[in-house]
Amino acid sequence: MRKDLAFEKIGLKNLSEYIEQTHHAYELSSLSAIEKYFNTISKNDIELNPSIEEVKKLFYQLFETFHNHISQEENFIGKLIELTQNNRINKNGYEQNFVEFKKQHQNIFEILLKIKVLTNNFKVDENSSAVLKLCCARLFDFEQDLLKHQYLEEQYLFPQLIQRLTASGN
Numbered sequence: 001m002r003k004d005l006a007f008e009k010i011g012l013k014n015l016s017e018y019i020e021q022t023h024h025a026y027e028l029s030s031l032s033a034i035e036k037y038f039n040t041i042s043k044n045d046i047e048l049n050p051s052i053e054e055v056k057k058l059f060y061q062l063f064e065t066f067h068n069h070i071s072q073e074e075n076f077i078g079k080l081i082e083l084t085q086n087n088r089i090n091k092n093g094y095e096q097n098f099v100e101f102k103k104q105h106q107n108i109f110e111i112l113l114k115i116k117v118l119t120n121n122f123k124v125d126e127n128s129s130a131v132l133k134l135c136c137a138r139l140f141d142f143e144q145d146l147l148k149h150q151y152l153e154e155q156y157l158f159p160q161l162i163q164r165l166t167a168s169g170n
Contacts, residue, residue, distance in 0.1 A: 007152060012084070023146075027070075034059065041056075045124075048128050065107060066108055073101055077161070084164045098161070102154060122137070
């Protein structure tokens with residue numbers, strides 16, 4: 001995460017674009033790459049790491065959950081920022097969306113935690129293939145970026161939007 005950006009001062013639109021272009025784009029790309037890796041895992045890898053079948057199921061659950069979350073969030077946040085900039089908004093009912101997005105974040109991390117437990121903190125048998133090791137390394141990287149993404153949204157973006165809604169007085 002860039003340390004030179006003052007996230008509380010760069011404005012809602014810029015912050016939202018930064019999160020989308022930096023974190024959402026990276027995370028979506030990572031999940032697509034991991035999916036390709038999982039599709040090439042060998043029978044030997046499964047024999048060495050019996051939990052991999054369950055990890056794959058959880059990964060596809062994560063993949064779908066994350067894609068749905070990003071789609072909903074980007075759509076909602078983008079429209080809300082546009083409306084607040086034009087002062088054409090009634091604040092009633094919007095705060096529940098932020099609660100829901102936080103629940104979705106938590107759900108995504110719960111799926112990742114299950115994967116983490118099954119892979120012993122994203123580690124596999126030392127005799128596993130490079131592809132399986134790469135899957136786990138990319139899952140670790142995905143989790144690290146997701147933590148930054150969640151932090152920016154929950155500590156800066158959501159509170160600033162809620163403050164803007166409250167200030168609008170509608």
